[in-house]
Amino acid sequence: MTYEIIGITVLWLFLYGYVIVASIDFGAGFFSYYAKKTKKDHIINQLISRYLSPVWEVTNVFFVFFFVGIVGFFPDTAFYYGTALLVPGSIAIILLAIRGSFYAFESYGSKQSNVYMFLYGATGLLIPASLSTALTLSEGGFITETNGEITMNYLKLFTSPYSWSVVFLAIVSVLYISATFLTFYASRANDTEALKLVRKYALFWGTPTIIAALTTFIALGQHNQRHYDRMLDLWWVFGLSMGFFMISLGLIYIGKYYGLAFISVMLQFFFAFFGYGASHLPYILDPYITIYENATHQSTGIALIIVFIAGLFLLVPSLILLMKLFLFNADYVKGKK
Amino acid sequence: MFDMDPVLMSRLLTTMTLLFHIIFATLGVGVPLFISIAEFIGIRKKDPHYLMMARRWARGFVITVAIGVVTGTAIGLQLSLLWPNFMQVAGNVISLPLFMEVFAFFFEAIFLGIYLYTWDRFKNQMIHWAFSLPVVIGGGMSAVFITTVNAFMNTPEGFTTGQDGFVTINPIQAMLNPATPTKVFHVLASSYVTVAAILATIAAFSLLKKKSSEYHKKALKLTMMATFIFAILTAIAGDMSAKFLAKEQPEKLAAAEWHFQTEEGADLILFGWLNEQDMPVGAIRLPGLLSFLAHGDFSSEVTGLEEIPEDERPPLWIHYMFDLMVSIGMALVLIPLLYLILMKTKKWNEHHKWMLRLIVLGGPLAMLSIEFGWIYAEEGRQPWILRGL
Numbered sequence: 001m002t003y004e005i006i007g008i009t010v011l012w013l014f015l016y017g018y019v020i021v022a023s024i025d026f027g028a029g030f031f032s033y034y035a036k037k038t039k040k041d042h043i044i045n046q047l048i049s050r051y052l053s054p055v056w057e058v059t060n061v062f063f064v065f066f067f068v069g070i071v072g073f074f075p076d077t078a079f080y081y082g083t084a085l086l087v088p089g090s091i092a093i094i095l096l097a098i099r100g101s102f103y104a105f106e107s108y109g110s111k112q113s114n115v116y117m118f119l120y121g122a123t124g125l126l127i128p129a130s131l132s133t134a135l136t137l138s139e140g141g142f143i144t145e146t147n148g149e150i151t152m153n154y155l156k157l158f159t160s161p162y163s164w165s166v167v168f169l170a171i172v173s174v175l176y177i178s179a180t181f182l183t184f185y186a187s188r189a190n191d192t193e194a195l196k197l198v199r200k201y202a203l204f205w206g207t208p209t210i211i212a213a214l215t216t217f218i219a220l221g222q223h224n225q226r227h228y229d230r231m232l233d234l235w236w237v238f239g240l241s242m243g244f245f246m247i248s249l250g251l252i253y254i255g256k257y258y259g260l261a262f263i264s265v266m267l268q269f270f271f272a273f274f275g276y277g278a279s280h281l282p283y284i285l286d287p288y289i290t291i292y293e294n295a296t297h298q299s300t301g302i303a304l305i306i307v308f309i310a311g312l313f314l315l316v317p318s319l320i321l322l323m324k325l326f327l328f329n330a331d332y333v334k335g336k337k
Numbered sequence: 338m339f340d341m342d343p344v345l346m347s348r349l350l351t352t353m354t355l356l357f358h359i360i361f362a363t364l365g366v367g368v369p370l371f372i373s374i375a376e377f378i379g380i381r382k383k384d385p386h387y388l389m390m391a392r393r394w395a396r397g398f399v400i401t402v403a404i405g406v407v408t409g410t411a412i413g414l415q416l417s418l419l420w421p422n423f424m425q426v427a428g429n430v431i432s433l434p435l436f437m438e439v440f441a442f443f444f445e446a447i448f449l450g451i452y453l454y455t456w457d458r459f460k461n462q463m464i465h466w467a468f469s470l471p472v473v474i475g476g477g478m479s480a481v482f483i484t485t486v487n488a489f490m491n492t493p494e495g496f497t498t499g500q501d502g503f504v505t506i507n508p509i510q511a512m513l514n515p516a517t518p519t520k521v522f523h524v525l526a527s528s529y530v531t532v533a534a535i536l537a538t539i540a541a542f543s544l545l546k547k548k549s550s551e552y553h554k555k556a557l558k559l560t561m562m563a564t565f566i567f568a569i570l571t572a573i574a575g576d577m578s579a580k581f582l583a584k585e586q587p588e589k590l591a592a593a594e595w596h597f598q599t600e601e602g603a604d605l606i607l608f609g610w611l612n613e614q615d616m617p618v619g620a621i622r623l624p625g626l627l628s629f630l631a632h633g634d635f636s637s638e639v640t641g642l643e644e645i646p647e648d649e650r651p652p653l654w655i656h657y658m659f660d661l662m663v664s665i666g667m668a669l670v671l672i673p674l675l676y677l678i679l680m681k682t683k684k685w686n687e688h689h690k691w692m693l694r695l696i697v698l699g700g701p702l703a704m705l706s707i708e709f710g711w712i713y714a715e716e717g718r719q720p721w722i723l724r725g726l
Contacts, residue, residue, distance in 0.1 A: 057403075068435050100403045101403065304436055307433065315440070319447060322450060325451055
């Protein structure tokens with residue numbers, strides 16, 4: 001394996017980590033707003049805030065990690081995406097700021113304002129929508145370079161069926177991941193009321209996830225033939241993803257083994273995500289950036305990988321400790337501590 | 338307004354975000370140290386006041402962290418979005434410390450989450466206290482790594498360039514460039530002194546409002562002593578930085594000091610303004626002191642601006658930034674010194690109204706000083722982004 005491949009794999013892994021933990025967070029924001037609207041907030045909001053309060057900061061760092069890493073490994077991405085993403089990127093920053101301030105003031109325990117709850121719920125859907133645009137752009141056709149000048153074709157972006165199917169997929173995935181996690185968490189907390197509610201959410205959002213995935217797949221076929229063909233070559237990876245989706249939905253339907261169900265959801269997205277990533281290679285931005293031609297210098301790349309491995313030795317035990325204290329500590333989850 | 342050129346707009350936007358971020362970054366580095374100290378004293382002395390201090394500071398800290406995280410994320414994105422060319426070039430070199438910074442921050446974030454939500458979970462309070470250490474270290478390390486990036490921009494090293502950009506890169510050497518040690522020392526010490534001064538401001542302010550309370554008096558004593566120690570360390574670090582500048586970046590020191598002619602036994606010029614012939618007027622002149630500041634010898638030679646090509650000189654107004662920073666730094670040594678003298682002398686009352694008012698001023702001044710220092714460091718590097726490239 002070359003250092004470029006190791007680099008992109010590491011980054012992709014972090015992006016996957018972000019997709020999972022951030023989806024839980026974003027979806028929970030939406031669900032708590034929805035529960036408030038349907039007068040069911042007393043059932044689940046306690047549960048949601050117990051999980052989210054200690055970990056939201058960690059969520060954000062996954063994201064920072066990814067984009068610092070990708071600019072580090074592949075400096076040209078900054079040039080192309082930086083220019084093109086100025087507007088959607090700035091919107092995402094503002095949305096993240098709103099969300100961050102919600103957590104900051106919520107932790108002070110002051111009275112909950114309706115406006116804030118609405119913003120919290122809305123950003124939960126808008127942030128994934130705006131961030132997913134980056135993946136759409138990476139397929140090429142929206143960003144063009146002429147004589148070193150980068151231009152982005154907004155009209156094409158907003159009228160492309162592919163772009164909208166990605167946004168749709170991002171939103172329903174967020175809701176599905178989040179609902180299945182909350183189902184698991186509620187069952188650990190032995191909170192039957194909450195469990196009934198979030199299980200219903202999970203069952204509801206399961207089918208749209210697969211429909212959205214298939215729609216996106218077809219839309220991609222019309223947009224980028226090369227990528228589509230490569231994905232068909234990797235059909236078994238997506239088959240596995242589909243299989244794990246069936247397992248997760250089945251387990252939630254029969255109402256048993258919610259932990260296993262959530263792991264299946266994680267695997268479902270793991271295979272889909274890596275299948276998508278692997279077939280995307282060697283391009284980071286079709287057709288301008290490839291992982292081979294636009295990687296950083298070898299010495300920097302290797303130094304980054306060494307730091308990364310050293311960092312993992314520090315981070316993995318800390319993350320395990322965090323999960324042990326808040327996620328797998330039955331007393332904490334039940335609200336006794 | 339709207340026909341301003343994009344470069345200027347980008348600079349303004351980045352400057353504003355940074356000016357704002359730097360406040361929270363400073364707090365993020367410094368506050369954990371004081372939370373940790375307060376909790377440690379509280380556990381050892383079995384004094385609930387100190388434990389309450391740690392809890393209250395921690396609660397306030399959450400808000401600043403949240404804002405710091407968001408502005409930090411924004412900065413990270415802005416660097417790529419607004420300065421794509423810079424990142425494309427420098428990304429090859431500075432990505433390593435940036436990457437490490439994120440790691441340090443990750444580490445800090447994990448343990449901060451643990452620390453904040455496990456107050457009464459352990460029988461042995463020391464276990465909970467121990468969780469504050471990674472937060473302190475993580476915060477300090479992020480400051481160290483990010484400062485190496487800034488140091489690199491001042492004295493780039495560790496690479497060779499050719500026709501199209503970098504040819505060879507040694508990222509470790511780039512991180513450990515000549516400016517790194519003094520800068521790191523100065524940044525850390527000044528972050529701690531600023532936070533100590535701000536916490537002292539809060540304590541003094543509460544004392545002024547609510548008369549005497551044992552809790553606030555203890556908080557004031559702790560933070561005043563810390564201010565004193567860290568202010569002295571900051572002054573030492575500042576002195577080392579000046580000597581470093583004299584050697585490696587003479588134009589930056591010369592512009593800050595309005596030192597135009599290279600001469601021996603150079604005077605130190607404080608404040609004042611420039612007349613039409615670029616001669617300082619109305620300034621306080623301290624004979625020979627600039628030489629001493631630059632080389633530790635009153636009669637040594639200090640390089641003047643005349644030796645620097647005109648288009649490579651930093652703007653001259655940074656003189657004020659530099660002087661304000663140093664004056665405030667001095668004040669931050671003197672205020673706690675006065676407080677400590679009043680405290681040690683039995684007949685005097687260290688909680689006198691005017692003493693407390695002075696302390697209340699200390700915190701905001703310290704933060705201003707950080708901003709001045711930062712502006713000085715950044716503008717002093719102009720016109721370069723990466724000095725000499």
